[in-house]
Amino acid sequence: MIEKVEPIVQVRGVSKIYHVRTSIFRKIAFYALLNVSLEIPQGQVQAILGESGCGKSTLGRIVLDIEKPDEGEILWFGQRVSDLDKKTYKVLRPKIQAVFQDSFASLNPRFKIKEILMEPFVLNYPEEKKRTLEVVSDYLERVGLSKEYLERFPHQLSGGQRQRVALARALITNPSLIVLDEPTSALDMTIQSQILNLLMDLKKQYNLSYLLITHSLPVALEMADKITVMYLGRAVETFHPRLFYKIDHHPYTLLLFSSYPDPFANKPPATLYLRGEPASPLNRPKGCAFHPRCPEVEKICQEMEPPLKEKETLQEIACWKR
Amino acid sequence: MPLLKVQDLFVTSTENSTYLLKGISFSLNHGEILGVLGESGSGKSLTALSVLGLLPANLKITSGEIIFDGKELLSLSFQELQKIRGKKISIIFQDPLSTLNPVLTVGDQLKEILYYHLGLKGPSAQDLVIKTLREVGIPDPELRLKNYPHELSGGLRQRVMIAMSILCSPKLLIADEPTTALDLTIQMQIIELLRRLNSKLGLSILFITHDLGVLRWLAHRILVYYQGQIVEAAPTEKIFTKPCHPYTQLLFSSYPGREKSPVVVQKHEEKPSKEGCEFWSRCAVACERGLKEKPSLIEIDHDHLIRCFLYD
Numbered sequence A: 001m002i003e004k005v006e007p008i009v010q011v012r013g014v015s016k017i018y019h020v021r022t023s024i025f026r027k028i029a030f031y032a033l034l035n036v037s038l039e040i041p042q043g044q045v046q047a048i049l050g051e052s053g054c055g056k057s058t059l060g061r062i063v064l065d066i067e068k069p070d071e072g073e074i075l076w077f078g079q080r081v082s083d084l085d086k087k088t089y090k091v092l093r094p095k096i097q098a099v100f101q102d103s104f105a106s107l108n109p110r111f112k113i114k115e116i117l118m119e120p121f122v123l124n125y126p127e128e129k130k131r132t133l134e135v136v137s138d139y140l141e142r143v144g145l146s147k148e149y150l151e152r153f154p155h156q157l158s159g160g161q162r163q164r165v166a167l168a169r170a171l172i173t174n175p176s177l178i179v180l181d182e183p184t185s186a187l188d189m190t191i192q193s194q195i196l197n198l199l200m201d202l203k204k205q206y207n208l209s210y211l212l213i214t215h216s217l218p219v220a221l222e223m224a225d226k227i228t229v230m231y232l233g234r235a236v237e238t239f240h241p242r243l244f245y246k247i248d249h250h251p252y253t254l255l256l257f258s259s260y261p262d263p264f265a266n267k268p269p270a271t272l273y274l275r276g277e278p279a280s281p282l283n284r285p286k287g288c289a290f291h292p293r294c295p296e297v298e299k300i301c302q303e304m305e306p307p308l309k310e311k312e313t314l315q316e317i318a319c320w321k322r
Numbered sequence B: 001m002p003l004l005k006v007q008d009l010f011v012t013s014t015e016n017s018t019y020l021l022k023g024i025s026f027s028l029n030h031g032e033i034l035g036v037l038g039e040s041g042s043g044k045s046l047t048a049l050s051v052l053g054l055l056p057a058n059l060k061i062t063s064g065e066i067i068f069d070g071k072e073l074l075s076l077s078f079q080e081l082q083k084i085r086g087k088k089i090s091i092i093f094q095d096p097l098s099t100l101n102p103v104l105t106v107g108d109q110l111k112e113i114l115y116y117h118l119g120l121k122g123p124s125a126q127d128l129v130i131k132t133l134r135e136v137g138i139p140d141p142e143l144r145l146k147n148y149p150h151e152l153s154g155g156l157r158q159r160v161m162i163a164m165s166i167l168c169s170p171k172l173l174i175a176d177e178p179t180t181a182l183d184l185t186i187q188m189q190i191i192e193l194l195r196r197l198n199s200k201l202g203l204s205i206l207f208i209t210h211d212l213g214v215l216r217w218l219a220h221r222i223l224v225y226y227q228g229q230i231v232e233a234a235p236t237e238k239i240f241t242k243p244c245h246p247y248t249q250l251l252f253s254s255y256p257g258r259e260k261s262p263v264v265v266q267k268h269e270e271k272p273s274k275e276g277c278e279f280w281s282r283c284a285v286a287c288e289r290g291l292k293e294k295p296s297l298i299e300i301d302h303d304h305l306i307r308c309f310l311y312d
């Protein structure tokens, strides 16, 4: 019998509402995420690109079940997270790990690096307790840090070293999927490429999956099997990086790409293309949310929200002009 | 006279007396944007903290000079430094969440700074705060004023930090990875803003980043750090067209999508002695001399400094 392999994570029509206080008596609600769906099969890398504040980290937190969606549902290994009984939840929970954007805030300042790394291992592999220190040193070494860091506190590390500790902590429980929120932006290029290679090796070796949240276009293109571009809480395009140069993209995707400062190009990026105020989820424009900044805007864009449509190029786009 | 001159700066840890900065020297001219690249953990942030007198308690400066605007900073008292910090020299830190006050709204924090340094309050303070928030690309600044730091996305927090740092029109801005949490379009906007402040108001900037693209199009000159030392310093154009130090070359060739040099993780059999070159074990060349001798920083061309025996 062939077992159907369920994706590690499924996100189905998820929305998340936050509130901001405008005065003591008034709060306004806004959508940080709006009807987002995606699927991450085993061994695949799903990258998320998009403007700051468009809901990428929120999506990550929801996938991790740190926050609950207001609409839609999350599935882990084919099972609705909200339906899981306590015991199954406890088994599946450590399978989804994270490296957060603000690595400093996510490492307990009162614990030594040793303790930070030992805790999750002992918790998940109590039977291997004797090997803990050995395993911990091994993982530290894999992310390029020597044993001497075991005795340090987080504030005694540089930004990039902390980031690597956070990565080692995520890897140590042998997860199936890791949410990587800007995992390498604080690292220099040589270590960045070392970490990315490590991630790719681990992926191959253990069939790991990643939800890779990044601002780096070259990193997304190199690592991902699938890239989703978000704008103001919505997915506006999903495409395969291999087809990147061959297909037509969403105007926002084009804007992102044109603002990429390529250090080895002959001229600076075209900032002229940047127009309009940056977007705010607090004041979502009517129609297509991108229309106030879109160079191709037409009447319909100002009136109706374009649906996310599948194309024959293995692509999904939400744009009236495509 | 340069605006900032750092001379032979040594910083050590009081616990095990290892040197974390080993003789850093550079100067930053008026109106210059000086970029700092380098290995993670090489002392870039510690250099910034030294200039501001904000080193953690277990680290200390053992020798060196830091001269800002004609004043020797290391001899100033805490109070005197406090007056310079935030007003004449301001900093954007690497970790926005840990530097913003979690119990104050964004607006209150910004107004506090204005009051402390400029004695500004009331509507004029409010206006300046809103104007600055808008300038750094924060949409709906009137509403965002009322947010607490944890209610902001990573990039918004970063922009609040940037707003904070330019609020009092400083002479020198030290930016420690200010754009790493930002997406490309906002990043470009911040770079444009810094460039504008630089060319219009003559704001000088020490810009620490791992983002080669940002430095390429922003910095006038670049310093490359490796293990507590500067290994290469040159004008931006020059260093990008002809990187000379083997570490700089490795750094550039590690850029995603670039042709990787085959020597990236080469391991050598021999071990350099303590007196040897710091980069030796990762060096593609790994010269004989580097095994037991340390190279010094020498000028190989006009305004181009290198710490490597290949150019000796």
Ligand SMILES: Nc1ncnc2c1ncn2[C@@H]1O[C@H](COP(=O)(O)OP(=O)(O)OP(=O)(O)O)[C@@H](O)[C@H]1O
Residues within 6 Å of the ligand: A018, A019, A020, A032, A051, A052, A053, A054, A055, A056, A057, A058, A059, A101, A281, B150, B151, B152, B153, B154, B155, B156, B181, B182, B183
């Ligand atoms: N706890 C919260 N309360 C209120 N608003 C919030 C909260 N957390 C996030 N938000 C808001 O939701 C929106 C999406 O935030 P999110 O952190 O997901 O953005 P992001 O895409 O990760 O951005 P960045 O690239 O800047 O990290 C932002 O406008 C943010 O200010």
Ligand SMILES: Nc1ncnc2c1ncn2[C@@H]1O[C@H](COP(=O)(O)OP(=O)(O)OP(=O)(O)O)[C@@H](O)[C@H]1O
Residues within 6 Å of the ligand: A155, A156, A157, A158, A159, A160, A161, A186, A187, A188, B013, B020, B038, B039, B040, B041, B042, B043, B044, B045, B046, B047, B056, B058, B059, B094
């Ligand atoms: N309080 C401390 N006690 C002991 N060592 C420290 C302390 N703070 C930093 N260090 C060490 O000093 C070295 C330089 O740190 P620094 O933060 O300046 O690095 P950096 O160049 O900014 O790196 P990154 O690019 O990763 O931010 C690192 O090896 C770090 O581990």
Ligand SMILES: [Mg+2]
Residues within 6 Å of the ligand: A056, A057, A058, A101, A181, B153, B154, B155
């Ligand atoms: Mg985020």
Ligand SMILES: [Mg+2]
Residues within 6 Å of the ligand: A158, A159, A160, B044, B045, B046, B094, B176
């Ligand atoms: Mg640093």
